[in-house]
Amino acid sequence: KAGVTQTPRYLIKTRGQQVTLSCSPISGHRSVSWYQQTPGQGLQFLFEYFSETQRNKGNFPGRFSGRQFSNSRSEMNVSTLELGDSALYLCASKPPDFGTGELFFGEGSRLTVL
Amino acid sequence: ELKVEQNPLFLSMQEGKNYTIYCNYSTTSDRLYWYRQDPGKSLESLFVLLSNGAVKQEGRLMASLDTKARLSTLHITAAVHDLSATYFCAGRYDKVIFGPGTSLSVIP
Numbered sequence: 001k002a003g004v005t006q007t008p009r010y011l012i013k014t015r016g017q018q019v020t021l022s023c024s025p026i027s028g029h030r031s032v033s034w035y036q037q038t039p040g041q042g043l044q045f046l047f048e049y050f051s052e053t054q055r056n057k058g059n060f061p062g063r064f065s066g067r068q069f070s071n072s073r074s075e076m077n078v079s080t081l082e083l084g085d086s087a088l089y090l091c092a093s094k095p096p097d098f099g100t101g102e103l104f105f106g107e108g109s110r111l112t113v114l
Numbered sequence: 115e116l117k118v119e120q121n122p123l124f125l126s127m128q129e130g131k132n133y134t135i136y137c138n139y140s141t142t143s144d145r146l147y148w149y150r151q152d153p154g155k156s157l158e159s160l161f162v163l164l165s166n167g168a169v170k171q172e173g174r175l176m177a178s179l180d181t182k183a184r185l186s187t188l189h190i191t192a193a194v195h196d197l198s199a200t201y202f203c204a205g206r207y208d209k210v211i212f213g214p215g216t217s218l219s220v221i222p
């Protein structure tokens with residue numbers, strides 16, 4: 001069974017640009033969550049999507065947005081990039097709600113903002 | 115809002131020794147997770163603890179949950195170098211919230 005796939009794995013952007021990251025969940029998983037990981041702040045929850053609807057949102061500015069498509073694939077977008085947005089962005093999917101809620105993570109997209 | 119704390123944040127231990135990582139959480143969490151992350155890698159699920167008194171073991175790692183004390187522990191028995199990694203606990207209220215992580219270094 002294929003795992004969670006994130007693309008691109010690495011990218012470099014400059015301040016003011018925007019970026020779109022993609023996540024394909026494990027087949028059959030309809031919930032996708034996004035986390036930002038930095039050395040200073042650790043793992044911070046960005047948002048969770050289920051069946052194309054945003055179920056939860058973390059405390060991030062409106063520059064961070066996401067969406068989910070009918071095939072459960074998800075994208076997140078960061079506009080007007082700032083230096084502080086440099087981070088590892090992790091996507092996780094989970095099985096249907098009657099399970100343990102265990103998250104299965106992708107390898108992440110490492111964003112560097114110059 | 116759920117907050118998750120871990121201690122210690124950094125742990126250096128000798129091979130063969132035992133140690134415990136503690137995870138405290140601030141409010142009701144209906145389950146507790148432990149994850150491992152190797153440098154430059156993603157997170158790997160270790161344990162899911164679903165109820166008070168739950169204990170799970172895998173190899174040299176054993177996790178337990180005390181919901182009344184809002185405490186979970188990850189006990190390491192006879193540490194080996196391969197266990198060097200960062201360990202995260204996470205709780206769930208309406209979303210999964212992670213602790214700051216414990217960076218474990220096992221020294222020969």
